[in-house]
Structures are given as structure tokens and as C-alpha cells.
Amino acid sequence: MVAESFVPEMLWALVPEIGLLVIGTLVLVFDVLWKDNRRRNLGWLTVAGLGIVFFLTLIFSRPGPQPALILGGMLRQDQLSFVFQLLFLAGGALTALFAMDTDGIGRRGEFYLLMLASTLGMCLMAGAADLVMLFLAIEMTSIPLYALAGFLIRDYKSTESGFKYFLFGAATSAVMLYGMSLLYGFSGTTQIYQITRLLVQNQTLVFPIMAVLVLILVGFGFKTSIFPFHFWAPDVYEGSPTPVAGFLSTASKAAGFAVLIRFLMAILGEGTIPSMVIVLAILSSATMVIGNVLALAQKNIKRLLAYSSIAQAGYMLIGVAVGTDLGITATIFYLVTYLLTNLAAFGVVTVVGKTLGSDEISCYAGLSRRSPGLALALLVSFLSLGGIPPFGGFVAKVLVFASAVHAATVNPLMLWLAIIGILNSIIALYYYLTVLKVAYLYRTSEEGRPLTLSRPWVIALTVCVAGVILLGTFFAPWFNWSQAAAVSLF
Amino acid sequence: MQFPILSVIVFTPLIAGVLILLYPAERKTEVRVTALAATVISLLLSLWVFISYDVSAGGYQFIEKFPWLPILGISYHMGVDGISAPMVLLTGLVSVSGVLISWNVDDRPREFFAFMMFLVVSIYGVFVSLDLFQLFFFFEIAVFPKYLMIAVWGYPKTREYGAMKLTLYLFIGSVIALVGALAIYFASGQHTFDMLALENAGFPLEFQRIWFPVVFFGFAILGGIFPFHSWAPDGHVAAPTAISMLLAGVEMKVGAFGALRVAITLLPDGAREWAWLILLLGTINVVYGALIAMIQTDFKYVIGFSSVSHMGLVMMGFATLSREGLLGAGMQMFSHGVMTALFFAVVGMVYDRAHTRDIGHLGGLFKKMPWAAVGFIVGGLVSMGMPGFSGFVAEFPIFMGVWRSTPPIFAIIAVLGIVITVAYILRVVGRVFFGDTPLEIQDVGDVTVLDKVTVGVLAVIMIGLGLFPILMTPMVQSGVERVLALLGGA
Numbered sequence: 019m020v021a022e023s024f025v026p027e028m029l030w031a032l033v034p035e036i037g038l039l040v041i042g043t044l045v046l047v048f049d050v051l052w053k054d055n056r057r058r059n060l061g062w063l064t065v066a067g068l069g070i071v072f073f074l075t076l077i078f079s080r081p082g083p084q085p086a087l088i089l090g091g092m093l094r095q096d097q098l099s100f101v102f103q104l105l106f107l108a109g110g111a112l113t114a115l116f117a118m119d120t121d122g123i124g125r126r127g128e129f130y131l132l133m134l135a136s137t138l139g140m141c142l143m144a145g146a147a148d149l150v151m152l153f154l155a156i157e158m159t160s161i162p163l164y165a166l167a168g169f170l171i172r173d174y175k176s177t178e179s180g181f182k183y184f185l186f187g188a189a190t191s192a193v194m195l196y197g198m199s200l201l202y203g204f205s206g207t208t209q210i211y212q213i214t215r216l217l218v219q220n221q222t223l224v225f226p227i228m229a230v231l232v233l234i235l236v237g238f239g240f241k242t243s244i245f246p247f248h249f250w251a252p253d254v255y256e257g258s259p260t261p262v263a264g265f266l267s268t269a270s271k272a273a274g275f276a277v278l279i280r281f282l283m284a285i286l287g288e289g290t291i292p293s294m295v296i297v298l299a300i301l302s303s304a305t306m307v308i309g310n311v312l313a314l315a316q317k318n319i320k321r322l323l324a325y326s327s328i329a330q331a332g333y334m335l336i337g338v339a340v341g342t343d344l345g346i347t348a349t350i351f352y353l354v355t356y357l358l359t360n361l362a363a364f365g366v367v368t369v370v371g372k373t374l375g376s377d378e379i380s381c382y383a384g385l386s387r388r389s390p391g392l393a394l395a396l397l398v399s400f401l402s403l404g405g406i407p408p409f410g411g412f413v414a415k416v417l418v419f420a421s422a423v424h425a426a427t428v429n430p431l432m433l434w435l436a437i438i439g440i441l442n443s444i445i446a447l448y449y450y451l452t453v454l455k456v457a458y459l460y461r462t463s464e465e466g467r468p469l470t471l472s473r474p475w476v477i478a479l480t481v482c483v484a485g486v487i488l489l490g491t492f493f494a495p496w497f498n499w500s501q502a503a504a505v506s507l508f
Numbered sequence: 509m510q511f512p513i514l515s516v517i518v519f520t521p522l523i524a525g526v527l528i529l530l531y532p533a534e535r536k537t538e539v540r541v542t543a544l545a546a547t548v549i550s551l552l553l554s555l556w557v558f559i560s561y562d563v564s565a566g567g568y569q570f571i572e573k574f575p576w577l578p579i580l581g582i583s584y585h586m587g588v589d590g591i592s593a594p595m596v597l598l599t600g601l602v603s604v605s606g607v608l609i610s611w612n613v614d615d616r617p618r619e620f621f622a623f624m625m626f627l628v629v630s631i632y633g634v635f636v637s638l639d640l641f642q643l644f645f646f647f648e649i650a651v652f653p654k655y656l657m658i659a660v661w662g663y664p665k666t667r668e669y670g671a672m673k674l675t676l677y678l679f680i681g682s683v684i685a686l687v688g689a690l691a692i693y694f695a696s697g698q699h700t701f702d703m704l705a706l707e708n709a710g711f712p713l714e715f716q717r718i719w720f721p722v723v724f725f726g727f728a729i730l731g732g733i734f735p736f737h738s739w740a741p742d743g744h745v746a747a748p749t750a751i752s753m754l755l756a757g758v759e760m761k762v763g764a765f766g767a768l769r770v771a772i773t774l775l776p777d778g779a780r781e782w783a784w785l786i787l788l789l790g791t792i793n794v795v796y797g798a799l800i801a802m803i804q805t806d807f808k809y810v811i812g813f814s815s816v817s818h819m820g821l822v823m824m825g826f827a828t829l830s831r832e833g834l835l836g837a838g839m840q841m842f843s844h845g846v847m848t849a850l851f852f853a854v855v856g857m858v859y860d861r862a863h864t865r866d867i868g869h870l871g872g873l874f875k876k877m878p879w880a881a882v883g884f885i886v887g888g889l890v891s892m893g894m895p896g897f898s899g900f901v902a903e904f905p906i907f908m909g910v911w912r913s914t915p916p917i918f919a920i921i922a923v924l925g926i927v928i929t930v931a932y933i934l935r936v937v938g939r940v941f942f943g944d945t946p947l948e949i950q951d952v953g954d955v956t957v958l959d960k961v962t963v964g965v966l967a968v969i970m971i972g973l974g975l976f977p978i979l980m981t982p983m984v985q986s987g988v989e990r991v992l993a994l995l996g997g998a
Contacts, residue, residue, distance in 0.1 A: 386619065390533065401652050407645045416641070416686070423690040440683045447679055451655055451672065458619075459660045459668070494577045501579065 028088045031095040031145075033079040034103045037071030038138040042131050049127025057125040061118035061474065064130045068111035068137075075103060085506050087147060091209050094147035094280075096506035101350065101499055102144035102276045105357055109269035110137040112361050115478035116368050117261040122170045129169060133265065136162040140273035144280075149198045149208040152277060153191075156237065159273055160187050163266060167258035179257025186240060186250040194237025200230045210284045217285070228294060231285065235297075238281070241274030242331050243267075245305040252312075252324040260371050263320055264364030267327040268357040275331075275353055279338060279346060283507040286341065298339035299435050306332030306442040313449050319367055320377050322449065323360070326403060329446060330356055336418050336435055340425045346504035348417035351497060355402065355410035355489050362399035362482035365475065366392055373469050384465035385457040392469060393457050395479045402486045404450040405443050410489030415443060417497075512572050513557060514586040517550045517596065518632045518646075521603070525625030528618055536617050543621040544607045547628065551600030557588060558597045558983075566590065566986040568638065568704070576642070581693075581700035585639040590987025591838050594980055595635045595758075595765060598845040601969065602757040603628045605962045606750035609853050613661065613748070620661055627653035627754060634762050640689050640701040640770065647766065648682055650759065651675060654751070661748040670746025674755075677739035678730050685726025685766065688719050692774055695719075706774050707994055713777050720778025724771035724786070730763025732819040734792045741812030749856030752808075756815045757849035761841045764822045768837075768991070772826060776995045779829060787827035787910075791918050793820025794925035802932040807858065807865040810936050811851045814891060817925060818844045824922060825906040829995055831988060833909025838984035839902035843973065847890045847899065850966040854884040857959055858940065861952040867936065872945030877955050881941040883963035888933040890970045893926055897974035901981070 029036070044067065045060055052059065085096035093099070110133060123129045139158030146152040164187060168180015198208075204223055205213045217223060239247040255263040286294055309329025316322040334356070337349030367377060369392060374381045386393035402409035422436035471479075489496055524546030528539050561569055568587035576582045588596060606624065613620050626649060633646025658671035693701060696709040711719075729736040740760070744752045772779045797817030804810045818840070825837025857880045858873060859865050874881040890899035903926070911919040955963075973980060 386616070390529075390619070394529065397652065397656075406651050407649050412645070412648060416644075416690075419687065420690045420693070423687060424694050427694065436687060440687060443683060444676060444680055447651075448672070448676060451652075451675065454652075454656065455659050455668065455671075458656055494575075494579075497577055497579065 024089060030078050031081075031086075031088055031093065034071055034075045034107060034141045035138055037067070037074060038134050038141065041067035041071065042134040042138075045127055045130045045134065049131075054125065057127065058118055060127055060130050061114050061124060064114040064134065065111050065474075068107050068114065072104060072107045072111070075100075075107065079103070081506075087211075092148045092151040093142070093145040094211075095145060097499075097503040098276065098280060098350075098506050099145035101354075101503040102272065103141045105272055105354060106137050106140040106144070106269050109265065109272070109357055109361065110134065112365075112478050112482065113261050113265040113269070115474040116264060116361075116365050117259070118474045119472045120259060120261055120368055120372060122173075123259050123261065126169075129166070132162040132166050136166070136265075137269065140269060143273045144276045146277065146280075147210050149202060149210065152210070152281070153195060153198060156191065156194075156241065156277070159270065160191070160241075163262075163270060166262045167254055167266070169259055169262065173257075175257035176259065179254040183250055183254045183258075186247075190237050190240035190247060194234050197230050197233025197236070200233070201227070204230065210281060214285055227285075231294065232297070234281070238274055238278045239301070242271050242278060243328050244301055244331050244335060245308050245328070248305065248308065248328045251328055252321045255320045255324040256318060256377070260320065260364055260368040260377075263324075264361050264368070267323065267364065268360045271327065271331065272353045272357055275334060275338075275349065279349065280507060282338060283341070283346065295339055295341065295429070296431065298335060299431055302332050302335035302339050302435060303438045304332075305329065305335060306439060310442050310445040310449075314445065316449075317379055318377050319379050319382070319453065322379065322453070323363055323367070326446065326449070327360060329442060330360075330403065332442070333415065333418055333439055336422055336439055339435060340421045340432055342421060342425055343501070343504055343508065344417070344424055345421035346507060347497070347501045348414070348421045350500040350503050351417055351493075352414040354496060354500065355414045355486065358482050358485040358489065359399050359402040359409070359411060362395055362479060362486065363403065365479050365482060366396045366399065369469065369471060369475055379453055379456055382453065382457045383460035384462040387461075387465045388467065389469040389471070392471065392479075395483050396457055397454055398483050398486055400450040400454055402490070404447045406447075408487060408490045410486045410493070413490055413493045513553055514570050514588065514636045515572055517553045517557070517600075518586075518629060518636060520550050521546045521625040521628045521632070525622045525629070528622040528625065531618060533616070533618055536614075539618050539621050540607070540611055543625060544604070546625060547600070547603040547607050550628070550632065551604050554596045554600035558593050561588065561590070561593050561983060563590065563982045563986050567990065571638070576639075581698070581702065582641045583639050583702060584642060585702060586636045587638045588636055589990060590983040590985065591768070591991075592635045592765070592987070593983060594838070594842045595761060596632065598761070598842050599628065599631050599635065599758050601966070602753055602845060602849045605849055605853060605966060606753050608958045608962045609753065609856060610748065610750040611958055615661065620657070623653040623657050624750065624754075627657070627751075631754070631758050631762055635765065638703050640693065640703055640706065642701070643703075643766070643770070644682070644686055644689060647762070648679075650762075651679055654678070654755065654759075657751045658743060658747045661751070662746040666742065666746045670742045674739045674743030674746075677736065681726045681729030681736070681763070683726075685723050685770070688723035688726060689770065691719050692723070703769070703774065709774075711775060711777075716775040716778030717781050720771055720775040720782055721785075723775065724767050724779075724782065727763050727766035727771060728786075728823065730760065731767060731823065732760050732763070732793070732816050733786075733823055734789045734796060734816075734820070737793065737797070737816045740816055741809055744812040744815065744852070745806065745808045749852060752852040752856070753849040756812070756852060757845045760815060760819055761845055764819065764826070764837075764841055768826060772829075773991055773994050779995070783827045783829055786823055787914055787918060790820045790823030790827055791921050793817060793823060794922050795928070798925045798928035798932065802928060802935070805867055807867055807870065807936065807940060808852075808855050810867075810932060811848065811855055814851070814929070814932070815844070815848050817929065818848070818891070820925070821903060821906050821922070824910055824918070828906075828909040828913040830909045830913045831992060832905040833913065834988040834991060835981065835984055836902055836905030836907075836909060838988060839898070839977075839980065840906060842980065843890060843898035843902040843970065846966050846969055847887045850883055850887045850963065850970075853959070853962055853966070854880045854887070857955045861955075862949040864949070867939050869946055869948065870940045871943040872941070873949075873952070874941040876945070876952050879960045879963050880955050883967045884941065885937055886967040886970060888937055890974070891933055892930045895974070896971070898970045899974070901974060901977040
């Protein structure tokens, strides 16, 4: 594959990025033009823009049968980048819908701009095929997110969370950058796909490269909140505005996984470093166990979802550790499901938090009497997170465990990974059901006061819930997409 | 193409459940009527399937098959054989009785009946599945209706504990069985979840020896096998009446059925290796369950433990792997399902009127509610295996099979279990329905017309089947022959 520096056709691959830039500019312009009472419409503008870009991407940016390196090898246009870009655009649109009626962020142009900038970074992350591009894309994603987490400047919890996120992020990306520079030093190239070739030729490099990979994994581990780089998640989710927390835990995590999968498969794809599999398996088990066990004790729903999303990252990592075609397919399918499911969960938290002014789980008492529809959305999202059919989470979990059982014939370690995953899904079901119990069983003196759902919330929750059910029942097309994305890496 | 009768049976309650959720909360009558209509339609169609099943042809009939996820060999594949057709009919009977019994549920009937419909969908779905993935898909749908219905509408003192215990036990069982199913899938090397194809896969003995107990006990936990039975009494007692009926009446059969259909028919050599353990545990179930039932002071716990005892007979029938034993087990699943539904219905009627289930505080209810009393006594006679009732038709072949295929000691111990059954049934009948009526319950009224219909229909079925076993035995026999052929013509 020879990387051409530039031909105009390459612009088709950049439709999502260009589109995001255009929407961002429009948001800036209208933020100035519109008076304060109309600024909520910036949300509709963002959503509509993202919707249009979504369909344009779907039509024009479809990759060819062969993966192509474009812009001098900076980006790789393949099924993986295509699927993930669509995922980020959808995640951004849903987040904008949830944000519109949230106090402090819904009427601020900067909010939408920062979110769009971060989404742009994610789209680049999904395609990055060069260490320099990779680092820039990760920073492009992260820096707006630091600002978003601390967006409510008068709320000290929000500023604390923004600052904490920034410190963790800066430290881990420094380590990652160091790893990347070493990798360049060893291989003499920044092209991810050429590093493998070098490894195959020169087996003595295996050990140093393994050490370098661990350094780089620090950065990826931070983005995906994998043990032991998960500490920031509960505090940051708790403090930041709820839609931002939802965005962090879904789109941002998916972006982290996109680069993790691409990078590891590019380097480990040919089975050059077997011991890396053990590292991944240990990280995956530890992430699941820590996330689930700590979630048991939570009283605040955002912290609970933070630990749950740590645990979910652990399940996804099973597929990466397995590293087969089926494993990567399972991880991608899992990510798609998880994005919709977790956005729905955070959406419910946004609505309840806005009306009741609290995120304590005990405040969910009487939810099914106040707003049966919202309670159903909570039910669907939590059961899907717990892996119960007919929701997407079930299929995703079965695929992940299936890939591990499949790989067990070659590597018995994988059977243990599946067993640990299954034990964890039992623990997880316990705390998911506990929240549902509060919503359906417990009563409160205020249950006569109904919750009002504004239109953007209804749209976003409906899309998420319908998507989760669709992924869990008619799963063939989504599976085929995930598989196409996975195959494009091998 | 023929009329997809099994799909209609499965999905009518699903459509009803979704419709019910869309009704406004105050339309309680419409909710009930919709639930009743859906269950009656499914019952009538099940009856049609039962009647028009061609016994002389045997095998799987009413087959529907569509690809669902062809790449992994998952299909939507339904059909019934001589063992599952009676189970489908049983589901229909118990679900209609359950709706009638819960007619007066007043706390959020919309959610109650909708969740109940989803539970019924899950049960029907398992019985008609011929695809392993599809079977688990339906199997695990039951998780959330079971949990929420017990936790929200159950007996206030123990519902939270009982619901969580039951749900976690059953979820553990199902995920363990799922791992086994995945192992079967990959070991077959056929890339299909089609059970008809997997039956002939010819797994090596070593594989069967390892995986049979995993799959069997995964399902048998739901069948209430000792020592994993303790969820059953606690869960059944905590549940609202209709759910006790569905859980003890059909869900426990789902467990036993799964153990037969997946574990025994797919891994027959493994079944032969492990039959001794199943026999031993089944015998313990029979005697231990009956002994514990003997000393209960709570009316409902007596029935809860009697289910444990009677399911032991089903397990013993499986363990013989002989014609008589399997035939008896198949009949027992149906007979016990009807009987235990009737028992729980009567217990519910007594509790609703007397507001106590303490046997010491009940008495002389025969005069107050003769229909309920007669129904209970018929159930009691079935439970003792009295000739002329369905229990005899079921238990006698089991004892024959046990006597022929195993050391006589097991048959002797199991028959002793029946003697204890006689003792506890007579004790309960004597204390609750005869003797003096305590002052506190002097003014209890009679049961409603709907209750009488339910009790009457269930009692007539048990007597009818006892007098004319020919209505069902040839059908079950044809299913058993198929299993025997897979077992190598034993």
C-alpha cells in the first residue's frame, strides 16, 4: 500500500470531519446572531447538522473494498473508521439532544462548539494510521472534553472534575507520547502499519517493543478507563454535567477503543508478541472485577454508572484480548450497543437530575408512578447493560463470551477469561436490579408530582431505546457491519 | 407456506404486552381484557397444536425456520415434538389461569399484566425453540419480569429477598448453561446452533463427560434440583399468586425441559456417565422436599417445598434414561404443572380472604369456600399419585423405570417420599379446610366466579388425564422414542 500525499478524491473520506467543521462554524455564527432566548435552538442546529453529516458520511464516505491510506499515510480509510465515525456522529447528536434542556449548558454556544470539536477529534482518532496523527487526534478529542467536564464554572464539583480529568489526561498522554517516541526510535517510522513489518523481520526487538506498548497502553487505558487508569471516572462523571458524563462514557470511550483495536491489531495482528495477550487478559479481568465490585456500594447513580462503565470496558477488552476475527467483531458490536444503552441511561439521569436536583439512587423511588415511560427507558437501558435479552447487551455479551470460548481451544487462558466475565455479569445484574427495584417498588411522598419530559429528551430516549431493542433482535446487519470493520484490520 | 402457528402462539402475548404498555394508566379493564384475550388466543392455538400433532409421524412438527444470523449459524427455528407440545399446552393453561386469578390486582395493573405477558412469551419461546441460541434468548427474557413482579407485587415481608435470591440463582444457572452451549457450538465444528444438526454431531466422550454436568446443572438449577433448590420455596412464597403459579407451574419445567432437550439429547454419553448423580440428587429432592414440607407452618411454604419434592421425581425419571422413566417424567412435568398452579391459586384465594397463611390460624374453610377446598383436595390426590388422577399416570412409570434401571433402594426410598407426601397433604387439608374455624376468620367470604372457573378447569384436567391417560401418553411416548434413539436405543 503506497500512501499518496494528496488527490482530490481523498476529500470524500473527510466528509465527517469537514461537516463537523462547518457545523461548528455555524454554531459560532448563530451564537453571536441569536439573542439569549433563542440560543436553545443552537441545539437543534447541532442535531440537524450532525444528522445531515451522518447521512452524507453514510452515502459518500463509504470505504472501498480495500483499505486505503490517505493524506500521506496519516489516515486509513477502512470499514473500522467508517463505522466508528458514524457512531461518534450519532453519539454527538444524542448528547446534544440531552444537553438542550439541561441547565447551564443547553443555551451556550461554546458547549456545542466544544462538543463538535471533540467529535471531530474522535473521527480522526478512528482513522489515524500514523503516530503523529494519532497523538494529535487524541489531544484534539481530550482538550475540549477537559473544558466540557468543568463547564459549570460556578459549581465547584464541576470545576474539580474538569481539573482532575485534565491532570490525569495530561499525565497519561505524556507517558503515551514518551512511548510513541521510543517506538519511533526503535522502528524509524511513525507509520503504524510499517512497524509490524519491522517486528517480523527483527525478532530481537520484541521485548523492548513490548515495554513500549505498555507505555502507550497507559494513554489508551486512560481514554477507555481500563484498570489501573480508571480512578478518574467516578469523580469526573459525578461532577461534570450529566450529558457530558454520558458523552465521556460512550463516544470518548468508543474512540479510545477504536485506536486501541487498530493499534494493537496492527502490531499484534500477526501474533508477534504472545505475552501481550496475557497482559490484556489480566487487565480485562481486573477491570471487570474492580468496576463491578465497587459499583455495588454506590449511592449516587452517576458514580454507579461510572463503575459500571469501567466494568463494561472490561468485557469489551475480552474481545481484544482474544484478538481473533470473532473477538474484534464482538468488541465492536459491544461498543455500538453500549453507546446507545449508556446514552439512554445517562439520558434518564439527566432528566431525573434536572427535575429533582439530585443524583442519589434513593431519589429514583416512585419513578414508575411518576413517569412510567421514563422508568421503562431506565429498565431497558439497565437490563441491556446487564446483558438480558431482547436487548442489544445480551447479544453483545454472548458474542464476547463466545469469542473467548472459541479461543479456548488454542489458549485455555481464554476459558478462564470467559468464566470471570460471566461471574462478573452476575454481580452486575445485582446492582442493576437494585436500581430498578428502587424505581419500581419504593415509594416517596412526592410521587404525585409528575416528571415532564421535553421534546428533545423524548426523541433522544426513543431513538436509544428503539436502537437497543433493534440491536438485540434484528442483529444480523449490525453484526455484519461489525465484522466488516473487524476484518478490515487483518 | 403454512400458517406459522407457533410464532403466533409466542408473539401474541408479546404484542399484547406492548399494547398494554401503550394504554393510559387508568384504563384498567382494557388492560385486563387485553391480557386475557392474548392468553386465551395462545391457549386455543396451543390446544390446536396439541390436537393436530401427528403422533404416528412423531418427530418435530409445525416447523418454522428462517435465517437470523447466517454467518454464525443462528436461525429462528421453531417446532414441537411429543414432549414439548404438552408443555406448550400447559403454558397456555397456566397463563390463562394466572390472568384470571390476578383480575383484581389494583396496583399498577398495566405494568403487572405487561410484565406477565413478557414472562409468558419467554416460557412459550423456550418450549418451541429448536435453535440453541434462540432457546437462550427466550430463556433469559424471563429474568426481569420474574424479578420485578416478585419484588413489586409480592408478599411485602420477604419480596425483596425472595426476588433477588430467585433471580440470581436462575441467572447463574442460565449463564453456566450458556457457556456449555457455546462449548457445544464450537466443538461440533458445524457452525450452527440448530439443535437438530447438533444432535447428530457425535461429540467425543471426553468432551461430553466434562460439559454434560455444566449444561445439565445450569438448567437443573431452574428445575429445583438439590442442593440448588432453596430459591424455589423462598421465591414462590414471596411471589404474587399468578407468578407463583407460573414459576412453580411452568418455569421449573422450563428448567427440566432445558436439561432434557439440551443436556441429555445433545450429550447422551455424558448423560449416561452422570446419571448416578442425577438419580442420587433427585432422590434427595423427593424425600428431603417432602420432609421439609411436613414441618412448615406457612401454608404457601408447604406447597413451595412440595414442588421441590415433585421435581425430584422428574429428575429421577431423567436419570433412568429408560422408556418408562422418561415417559413418566414427561407426564409428571405436565401433571405437576397443573397441580401446583392449582395449589398456589387456592393458597392465594385463602390468603386474600383470611389474611394469614399460618396453618395454625386457619381451619374449617371447606364450609366457607367449598370450590377452593375441593380443588385443593383434588390437587392433593394428584400429588399423592392416587390412581384415577394424573399424578398416578405420571409417577407410576417413573417408579417402574427407577426399579428397572437402578438398584431397588432408590425406588423404595422414592416411594417412601410419596408416603410422606400423603402425610403432609392430609395434614394441610385437615387443618386448613376442616376442623373448627378460628374466630378471626369467621367472616371470610366465598371465592369469586373467576376463581371457581380457574379451579374447576384445572381440577377437571387432572381428573380427565388420570382417567384417560391415552389423551397424552402416546404423544409423550413418541417424543421419548426420539430421545431413546439418540441415547442409542437403550
